[in-house]
Amino acid sequence: MDSENGNHSNLRERKPPIHISTVNLIKDPSKPAITITMSKKQQFHFADASFLSWSLKDALGFAKNHPIPFVFGICLVFFMAVEYTLFMIPPSSPPFDLGFVITKPIHKILDAQPALNTILAGLNTVFVGMQTTYILWTWLVEGRPRATIAALFMFTCRGILGYCTQLPLPEGFLGSGVDFPVGNVSFFLFYSGHVAGSVIASLDMRRMGRVEMAWVFDTLNVLQMVRLLGTRGHYTIDLAVGVGAGMLFDSLAGKYEEKRKKGVVVAHKV
Template identity: 75%
Template sequence: MNGATATPRLRSARDRKSKPPPPRPTNAHLPNGANLLNGAVPRPRDSPDMTQKRSSSTANDICCRLGNAHFLKWRARDVLGVLRYHPVPCAFAASVLFFMAVEYTLRMIPPMAPPFDLGFVATTTLHQLLAARPALNTILAGLNTVFVGMQTTYILWTWLIEGRPRSTIAALFMFTSRGILGYATQLPLPEGFLGSGADFPVGNVSFFLFYSGHVAASVIASLDMKRMQRWELAYTFDALNVLQVIRLLTTRGHYTIDLAVGVGAGILFDSLAGKYEDGKKTAGNYVKAQNMVI
């Protein structure tokens, strides 16, 4: 009995294998040109009922999300906790509201009028002092040039002597960006500019106003000093940078916006240089690992 029943089963299996597979449908047999060979499945057209159900489901999902909104769970103690534990963002929020009110009520500067600069207003007395004493202006300009030389020397020292190129890379990034932006929007020289042949760039030549390379380079050098825990030198550079800012405003050598962006540019390009170094180290480790595997 077992041998009799096994034979037909084997034959039926052979018969099934020997039968040719049914022909697959082509694009011509499928709606909308669907191709089953490429794994595409024809999608039936939605009926009006299905479309209505989907729209109602989407509306219910939106209502559910709005019903579970984060701010609906706030309590009075949560709001007070924001003021207590996050004072800096709260101060920023208040400043945004304040400057929105200022912006919407402030009159624009007429096209032919000189720009308004709050830093110039704050240094009016010092400006008059230097204008009346050209020799003092020249001495301060010479000291400023010495400080620029100190920045340059330190930045190159970290690369050529200590073998740490991050500050040099940051300075290259920064001055390239300054050249592009300074040329793209060339600001007019401020009224009352007190130039000096001893100032940097030496010779009282033309220069880009936006943004201040003096300030940005000083920030780059100071950040490196702090990373190396050279605190006294870093604080000295920060103090000299503040004095440099006051002198540039006093001589009308830069607008306030030039100096503020110079600080941000120094921080930004130092960070980008660090990311560049990290990326190169990661790529180098990957190449070494590949060579070891090979």
């Protein structure tokens, strides 16, 4: 009797193995099926390709549902055509910079009025001091080091890249003794630390809800970029990459802080 009960219990405990074979997830049997294999090595078949499930409605609705990637796709095609039809700038010619072309009237005014150029340079140096003061304030007074860490990352990378590729000083550069770096000392062109530092400060202000202050910094940053182009203090690419660098290194500083916090929590648990 005991043996019979044992056999019955064994039969109840045994479960048949699970086998998942071909599962048709699409109602239309004419369309390819999706194969799901439960194993360590995932098998892929061409029939599983995502684009095979796209309908004509999906393709036509791409521009409506995803306008930003759609515009980027058009820009990709356009600039591929531009890139392969333009002639390269010869080594004997100065670099072509669209920002210099647009700000040519400003350059003429500042070239003709050195006093105005000096005043704007001084105001720009004050703005750089505002950036530096805010970034250090967040760390030393408020105890939030993210903006300072981002600035350290940014200027370190700028120094490496600026030394690796030392761009020539733009033709028609209008320097000033009160500009930063003060005294017209040598400086790296790529990328703009002025712009990147302002972006780092502005992003921190938005995180803390200081939206009005952030807008003021953004406005001053735009005016700073116009002035730098007008004085030929930076190429357009220096300024554009400066904006991206500020965002990038702020994000990296945030990830660094998160990693450090997780490490501290794990250390306390141990």
